[in-house]
Amino acid sequence: MPARKKPESPAPRPASGRAATINDIARLSGVSKKTVSRIINHSPLVRKDTREKVEALMREVGYVPDPMARGLAFRRSFLIGMVYDNPTAQYIVNMQYGALDALRDSGFELVVHPCDSRSPGYIDGVRRFVQQQKLHGVMLVPRASEDQALADMLAEIGVRYTRIASVSMDEPSRMVVTHDRNGAAEAAEYLLSLGHTDIALITGPSAYRSAIERTDGFVEALAQRGIELPKARIIEAGYTFESGVVAAEKLLSGKNRPTAIFTGNDEMAAGVYKVALRAGISIPRQLSVVGFDDSPLASRLWPSLTSVRRNTRDTGRIAAAMLIQPEGGAPALAAASIRPHLVIRDSSQPPE
Amino acid sequence: MPARKKPESPAPRPASGRAATINDIARLSGVSKKTVSRIINHSPLVRKDTREKVEALMREVGYVPDPMARGLAFRRSFLIGMVYDNPTAQYIVNMQYGALDALRDSGFELVVHPCDSRSPGYIDGVRRFVQQQKLHGVMLVPRASEDQALADMLAEIGVRYTRIASVSMDEPSRMVVTHDRNGAAEAAEYLLSLGHTDIALITGPSAYRSAIERTDGFVEALAQRGIELPKARIIEAGYTFESGVVAAEKLLSGKNRPTAIFTGNDEMAAGVYKVALRAGISIPRQLSVVGFDDSPLASRLWPSLTSVRRNTRDTGRIAAAMLIQPEGGAPALAAASIRPHLVIRDSSQPPE
DNA sequence: CTGAAAGCGCTTACAG
DNA sequence: CTGAAAGCGCTTACAG
Known part of the structure; x- marks a missing residue:
């Protein structure tokens, strides 16, 4: 028996109140x-x-195909997942805005998935998320993006992904590289150009690739100009405000203070501000400070903070755009790449 | 002719490599x-x-039903949309975390939709988003949540929504009320208890209901203790750092300075800090400052800022939970509600 | 309490 | 370049 057909509608338009199919x-x-x-x-x-x-x-x-019907037939949804464990709100929001820039009017939507890359089951959590929703693709944001086991899992289950990281660590077609090293080098060259020679560095945790890149970029740029940073002038902190305070206390307590401090992010620079203000050390007259991120905090602090700006929104846009472009599209010969640059404000001047 | 059936598999388990159906x-x-x-x-x-x-x-x-197949049959997806036009990153991220707290292991996912409530076509943009994705429900975050035309549109197309706002402005089952008025009143009572009588107020824009509530709550609490705020002590600003700077310059330029300033959010309090630090006015010795939001900025500033904390994550959790609970669930007799409270730090002390 | 048939709105595999 | 049949993995409407 043939399947029963709905009666042919004589109306030239679909019944109102119901979307066209x-x-x-x-x-x-x-x-x-x-x-x-x-x-x-x-x-x-x-x-x-x-x-x-x-x-x-x-x-x-006003016909638009139903994404669920398409998804069911394709065995793949029209959702892009964003996986991240970064605690910096502005960074995450900018990344989301960027991704949405790329997805606008594409029929794809952005589903957010924060996670904790230190908790043991987190990779399984991402796997369930990706498989249950049959995601079309996944954006991996630092530091989660640096976890090779996560990327391996995604490759194994056959889902497209892009990794955002400070250096390339995967096939070019899956990478958006942010070149943190260059930004840190620019900060070093700037401080040298002001005449600073006694410079200190507060780094992020070495478990973060970005922290390593920023540290190496800064140290190497100084070395190229003949300045070797003594061990005591490099302090590893945790990318947090509080850890910046502790590190700054070490650097600023004795008489033998550096004339400039570069910090691996703005949060830690705010920690330096707190210690300097409390101790009556004038920024920038007695101490120049340069941060990294150009977060909103940088302009809210007083004096406003010189900082390395990252184009996070562009980064997110490119990472998402790579996921929704047709498979057979022009192959990316090199990894997509974004470069940071220094924004000079009021926290830096030549040493007195 | 009957539809061709797939041959019955004798295997007790679904073919490996393929998820169970x-x-x-x-x-x-x-x-x-x-x-x-x-x-x-x-x-x-x-x-x-x-x-x-x-x-x-x-x-x-490990069977999990396919959300796209369920969605197609139900004519409704398992997606919750979050619609917002708030520029404060930490607020948005906290709201997202809270929503995800409620959605975890529920089978629902969170789709983010920032918008610009001042652009003319934005309601149509939200409508397309909701209808194309056949969203299960929508969370409306301030200030978008205050737009009655937006809520009307959602009601008209028959989608569930919850509105987060400082006062109730819809049916209780659709409201999460944040009682900003109470938080501002607590700030007023605190400053009075310290002994301040010459107090100034920097408000947010009166187009924001939250700004009105915070202003009224603060002014009324003072009035109840017999303190009338003169017009010149109330300045309307724009919830931004820069507008806070401008307002603070007016308040702090003459000799007749207030001994305390309450600001409608922390961003504007940071503006007060900038002006005071630049002018050599000591916080809190010569000027007490109290903010609103308890954003990360509050503890990064020096001295750390006394501020009214909002439980944004809880707010988001409740707003999302209301959307996914069964229709016939226990009806909310009163609107869900969240109360702010004051966090005292180093920016406030009795007047000298 | 349980089930066979039809359908949700699309795409794939095949045929022409 | 175009189309009829079958199917994606579920639910609704109906029957028992």
Whole structure:
């Protein structure tokens, strides 16, 4: 017995109150639903006039294909996941804005998935998230992006992903590289150009690749100009305000103070401010401070903080755009890349 | 002609490499797929032993229903949208964390949708987002949540939503009220208890309901103790750092300075800090400052800022939880509600 | 309490 | 370049 057909509607428009479906478009334009499907999916196997006729009708009735129906048939959703364990709110929000810039009007949506990369089951949590939602692709944000086991798991289950990191650590087509090293080098060259020679460095935790890159970039740029940073002038902290305070206390307590401090992020620079203000050390007259991130904090502090700006929104946009471009698209010869640059404000001047 | 059936698999387990489906569960547990469906949807119309047998099998094979297939059949997705136009990163991120707290292991996911409530087509943008994705529900975050036209549109297209706002402005079952008025009143009482009588107020823009509530709460609490704030002691600013700077310059330039300033948020308090530090006015010795939000900025400033804390994460959790609880659940008699409270730090002391 | 049939709105595999 | 049939993995409507 053949499947029962709904009675053919004589109306030229789909019943109001109900969104148009592929069947409405097919019936109203006099082609098969398969042809409509080809047009939805930009198949070249459609005659130009057929395509234009159908597309005009789609626009007229405001037809948009149902992502769940498409997803069910494709066995893949139209969702992009953003996986992150970074605690810096502005960084996360900027990354989201960037991703949404790329997804706007694409039919894809952004699903957020914060996680804790130190908790043991977190990779399984991401796996369930990706598999249950049949995600189209996943953006990996530092520091989660630096976890090779996470990337391996995603490759194994066959989902597309992009990794955002300070250096390349995967196939170019999966990388967005932020070149933190260059930003730190620019900070070093700037402090040297002001005439500083007794410089200190407060680094992020060495478990973060970004911290290593920023440290190396800074130290090497100084070395190239003949300045070797003594061990006592390099303090590893935790990327947090509190850890910046502790590190600054070490650097600023004795008489033998550096004339400039570069910190691995703005949070720790704020810690330096606290210690300096409390001790009556004037910024920038007695101490120049340069941070990294150019977070909102940098301009809220007084004096406003010279800092290395990262184009986080662009980074997010590129990482998402790579995920939704057709597989056969122009292959990225080199990894996508974003470069930081120094923003000079009021916390730095030549040493007195 | 009957539809061709796939050959019955003799294997007791679904083919490996492929996730189990409702058909696998039905076949392996010897019930119909409709019964499995009832169990998935927590229907009471299933015998206890049947339910337990099937649930055990589901756990064993790690079966999770496909959200796209369910969504297609239900004509509604398992996505919760979060709509916001608030520029404060920490606030947004906390709201997201809270929403995800409620959605964890529920099968729902969070889709973010920032927007610009001043741009003309933004309500249509939200409508397309909600209708195309067939969202299960929408969380409205201030200031977007205060737009009655937005809420009306959502009601008209029949989607569930919750509104987060400083006062109730909708049916209780749709409101999460944050009582900003109470927090501001607590700040006023605190400053009075320290002995301040010459107090100034920097408010947010009166187009924001939160700004009105905070202002009224503060002014009324002072009035109840017999302190009337002169007009010149109240300055409307824009909730931004820069606007806080401008307002503080007016308040702190003459000789007739207030001994305490309350600001409608922490951003503007940072503006007060900048002006005071630049002018050599000591906080808290010569000027007490109290902010609102208890953002990360509050503890990064020096001296650390006394501020009214909002439980934004809890707010987000409740707003999301209301959207996914069954329609017939215990009706909320009163709107869900969250109360702010003052966190005392180093920016406030009795006047000298 | 349980099940067989039809359908949600798309795409794939095949045929022409 | 185009189309009819079957299927993606669920639920609804109906029957028992």
